[in-house]
Amino acid sequence: MGKHSSYDAIVAGAGHNGLTTACYLAKAGLKVLVVEKNDWIGGAAVSRSLHDGWTYSNCSYVCSLLRREIVRDLELPRFGLQVIPYEGGASFTKDGDYFAYMSDHDALRREIARHSSKDVDAYERFSQTVIRQCRFIRPFLLRNAPDPTSLKPRDISELLFLVKQAHGLGAKELGETLRFWSMSIGDFLDEHFETDLIKTHIAGAGIIGTGLGVYSPGTAYVLLHHYMGDVDGAIGAWGFARGGMGAISNALGAAFEEAGGEIVMGSGVDKFLVKGGKAVGVALENGDTYYAPIIASNMDVKRTFLKHMDQGVLPADFTKAVERFKIRGSSGKLNIALDSLPKFPAAPEGATFMRGDLHCSASLNELERAYDDWKEGYWSKDPYFDLLIPSQIDPTMAPQGKHMMTVFVQYAPYDLNVDGVRSGENWNDATRKAFADCVFDKIEQGCPDIRKHVVHAEVRSPWDIENEVGLTEGNIFQGELTFDQLLFNRPIPGYAQYDTPIDGMYIVGSSAHPGGGVMAAPGANAAREILRTIGKGKLMPKFAA
Amino acid sequence: MSAKIKAAAVPMGLIETPFYPRLAALSRAKSWIGWAGYISPLVLDTVEFEYFAIRNQATLFDISPMHKYRITGPDALAVVNRLITRDIRKVRDGRVGYAMWCDEDGMLIDDGTVFRFSQTDFRLCCQEPMYGWLMDVAWGFDVVVEDESDSIAALSLQGPTSYSVLKDAGLDVAEMKPFDWREVEPDLWISRTGFTGDLGYEIWVPRDHALAIWDRLWAAGADWGLRAIGGQALNMVRIEAGYIAAGVDFQPVHAVMRLHRGRTPMELGFDRTVAFDKGHFNGRRALLAQQDAGQRFALVKIDIGGFKPADGALIYHRKRTEVGHVTSGIWSPTAKRNIALAELKAPFGISVTTDLWADVYVHEEGVWRHKMVAVVIETKPFFANTRARATPPRAF
The missing domain is CATH 3.30.1360.120 (Probable tRNA modification gtpase trme; domain 1)
Structure with missing residues (x-):
């Protein structure tokens, strides 16, 4: 027989959102337990040492969306979190040219002009439009999604807030907003720019983590999702967490424990326990059972309800809606230990833009074809990647003079097609190696000597990410960020307020509004909702309230 | 001729x-x-x-x-101890001490660092030119003052x-x-x-x-x-x-034209750098008198709500009475807080420490807005990391 204990609230999964919910609840005075299946906390925001001397942010790898209100409420810097922005980025072409994004505005204008004078002004208009859309959307991130079907005063007030914000835009801009939320990033960029290389450099943000192509409607919003964060108020800027993304989770974990919380690692939830339509506890795989009247699941909505709950307790319509929730694995990851800083011969010596995100894709057609492979169940033969070398900035990631490279690869299928059979089980050492070879071939386009520098590489397919982290199909956002699954439709129409058909059971991960990315907003919003439900809404700290 | x-x-x-x-x-x-x-x-x-x-x-x-002055000779220790408010005898050879020095009225002339080679050899490093004042302080003592700037x-x-x-x-x-x-x-x-x-x-x-x-x-x-x-x-x-800057968080008293712009070490929150028990030093009598009468101002570390830097903001009590102003304010990218040093008029910042507000002005694309934002007085520095003090130091 295992252990049995009672708590005020149990959080299933120590991802960054679960830990955020746990922190807010513990700070409000609740006795909170976090249960985690792995022997470490962090979910997909982790720093792992898989090769002696190197640290990998082996899932999520850069930081921007993390809400500053939450960082401040929970005093995360006091627990060791330091976010360092990075500057610039570049896309390298086959013929030895590149387009570099530079944080120095004047240099950026000159660089764009090197490709097209017309695109210089186009870029100004493009960024103005995007920032304007970001400014519109940011206030919604730490609010509940408005629910147009509800007549409760609070839901009406959220709806009024949306209407008021939208009204502030004016008719013309509102039209632009609706276009932006529904159109493809390819069409949007075609409207602005004439240089394919520049379009391609920008377009990556519209497909990262998404089972859509650059010309699929909805990808413009995905770009917005990647731009709406900030580093110290610089909207759209990205940075590294010093010591890797695990620094975020570890700071949350430390803040939680200081607030009196308890974390149990090493055994995952087997079953959410439900009695008379109410959540009552969790039974772990190791036989331990814990009881609480509030259960918060940091797992995605599919995993929560389809794998760890008796179907009998759920309304059939709800189950159906969960089943159709789109959560497709579309990306892989290489984490690489390098013996020295590899050269990208096209880049000028000491170019600061090399400290940013690097790519080797040169046309939107190339990206669209990469998507076609994925649709058929193959990894892209000519993949898009988002490559960074954080050790150029963060001295803690690799031994002196050596480097760590993170390569996010789009697209890679969850159910890999081998000889016409599509299955996650097709991912094995041989297919992982073939996938990695394909990525290395592509990296060589910009960095011909890359293979010579590799000391160790970890290759992760969507299948691996699902198995280790628990994200269904390895989808990094816990559900596609398409308009049909956003706001009051996220994750399930009628259940967009972090609630579920089971009383006391909440969804606190990125399956909920406002979605994925290391943002912590779903976790904080869910905590606010939980505290409000139990009559302790006043205990939510000022910034995220 | x-x-x-x-x-x-x-x-x-x-x-x-x-x-x-x-x-x-x-x-x-x-x-x-x-x-x-x-x-x-x-x-x-x-x-x-x-x-x-x-x-x-x-x-x-x-x-x-930075201005650098070498003070050497048999009376060097006595001169330095007459100059600064802390006790230089407690700073060993091969050590550096942060120091403040005042005029006869106890008003801060400047702050800086005193490097002790030996009891007959010191270097003073500071922001303001100090040669004339050092010569005044050293008058009658057996020392040589050299400007190494x-x-x-x-x-x-x-x-x-x-x-x-x-x-x-x-x-x-x-x-x-x-x-x-x-x-x-x-x-x-x-x-x-x-x-x-x-x-x-x-x-x-x-x-x-x-x-x-x-x-x-x-x-x-x-x-x-x-x-x-x-x-x-x-x-x-x-x-x-939490370090103060001359001409910003305090006005070096030798450099101001207007009366009453000088501040004492206590008013700047540096009581710990004043050693009343070491014997005579410049300003001692006035500082003792202020200890009895109470300080007129308090320079405090404050946390300001919101995300807009509050440099120069006026501070109000109960959103009504003006009680001071921010002397240095930034958004801290490391602490992820809106922080500042602020000078408050007594008793604010001393016995009255709550219900304080900063009136923060923000200019965005041609439009000014302002907002009263809650102020919380802090006692610890906004940045503190164990790596700063570890010996031997860490690699990163």
């Missing part, structure tokens, strides 16, 4: 520090300011990345324009990898504790001091050795993210560390 003297013309405008050739080559921003008559970088590249290099890697900042070049090497940079440059400072100072090589002195609150060192060499030490550190810093910085980034980290 008497012979006429041909006077040498003084240089006009700003003159170069010994490190200027290296700084000029690195300057992309072309953003320079005058500092004690020298040309000094405000920003070399971008303030953002220079700031983060201080808190994440290592940075070089040229502090040669132009003959000593100095660099501040700050940041979590600064120890690693020194190590790779072949300079062994592993055993040095905070405020230690050593002649690490002939004519090359290193102190474990700085203005950042982080791990860091200051390096002192004769003027003509300047470029050689720069090049040596620069080469060693390649693997450690070493970056040259300007004063603007430095100003951000010193606010995070």
Whole structure:
């Protein structure tokens, strides 16, 4: 027989959102337990040492969306979190040219002009439009999604807030907003720019983590999702967490424990326990059972309800809606230990833009074809990647003079097609190696000597990410960020307020509004909702309230 | 007919520090300011990345324009102890002490660092020119005061990898504790001091050795993210560390025209640097009197709600009565808080510490807005990290 204990609230999964919910609840005075299946906390925001001397942010790898209100409420810097922005980025072409994004505005204008004078002004208009859309959307991130079907005063007030914000835009801009939320990033960029290389450099943000192509409607919003964060108020800027993304989770974990919380690692939830339509506890795989009247699941909505709950307790319509929730694995990851800083011969010596995100894709057609492979169940033969070398900035990631490279690869299928059979089980050492070879071939386009520098590489397919982290199909956002699954439709129409058909059971991960990315907003919003439900809404700290 | 003297013309405008050739080559921003008559970088590249290099890697900042005075002779210890408010007898040889010094009315003339070679040999390093005052203080004592400001070049090497940079440059400072100072090589002195609150060192060499030490550190810093910085980034980290700046957070009393602009060490929150038990020192009587009567002002560290920097904001009590103002305010990218130093009129900041508000003005694309934002008084520095004090220091 295992252990049995009672708590005020149990959080299933120590991802960054679960830990955020746990922190807010513990700070409000609740006795909170976090249960985690792995022997470490962090979910997909982790720093792992898989090769002696190197640290990998082996899932999520850069930081921007993390809400500053939450960082401040929970005093995360006091627990060791330091976010360092990075500057610039570049896309390298086959013929030895590149387009570099530079944080120095004047240099950026000159660089764009090197490709097209017309695109210089186009870029100004493009960024103005995007920032304007970001400014519109940011206030919604730490609010509940408005629910147009509800007549409760609070839901009406959220709806009024949306209407008021939208009204502030004016008719013309509102039209632009609706276009932006529904159109493809390819069409949007075609409207602005004439240089394919520049379009391609920008377009990556519209497909990262998404089972859509650059010309699929909805990808413009995905770009917005990647731009709406900030580093110290610089909207759209990205940075590294010093010591890797695990620094975020570890700071949350430390803040939680200081607030009196308890974390149990090493055994995952087997079953959410439900009695008379109410959540009552969790039974772990190791036989331990814990009881609480509030259960918060940091797992995605599919995993929560389809794998760890008796179907009998759920309304059939709800189950159906969960089943159709789109959560497709579309990306892989290489984490690489390098013996020295590899050269990208096209880049000028000491170019600061090399400290940013690097790519080797040169046309939107190339990206669209990469998507076609994925649709058929193959990894892209000519993949898009988002490559960074954080050790150029963060001295803690690799031994002196050596480097760590993170390569996010789009697209890679969850159910890999081998000889016409599509299955996650097709991912094995041989297919992982073939996938990695394909990525290395592509990296060589910009960095011909890359293979010579590799000391160790970890290759992760969507299948691996699902198995280790628990994200269904390895989808990094816990559900596609398409308009049909956003706001009051996220994750399930009628259940967009972090609630579920089971009383006391909440969804606190990125399956909920406002979605994925290391943002912590779903976790904080869910905590606010939980505290409000139990009559302790006043205990939510000022910034995220 | 008497012979006429041909006077040498003084240089006009700003003159170069010994490190200027290296700084000029690195300057992309072309953003320079005058500092004690020298040309000094405000920003070399971008303030953002220079700031983060201080808190994440290592940075070089040229502090040669600081005023430096050598006080030597049998009475050197007595002169220094007459000058400053703390007890220099408690600072051992090979140690550095932060010090303040006051006029007869107890008003701060300047603050700075006292480097103790021995009880007969000191160096005073400070922001304001001080030769005349030192001569006044030393009158009747057996000491020599020498102005070393132009003959000593100095660099501040700050940041979590600064120890690693020194190590790779072949300079062994592993055993040095905070405020230690050593002649690490002939004519090359290193102190474990700085203005950042982080791990860091200051390096002192004769003027003509300047470029050689720069090049040596620069080469060693390649693997450690070493970056040259300007004063603007430095100003951000010193606010995070809770350090005060002359002419900003206090007005050096010898430099003000208006009456009553001087402040005492207690009014600036530095009671701990006043040693009433050490015997006579300049300002002692006035400071004792203020101890009885109570201070007129309080310089406090404050946390301000919201995300907009509050530099210059007026502070109100109950949103109605004006009680002071922010002297230095920034958004802290490391603490992720809106922080400031603020001067409040007594009793605010002393016995009345709640219901305080900052009236923060924000200008955005041609429109001004202002908002009363809650203020919380803090006692600890906004930035504190164990790496700053670890001995031997960590690699990063």
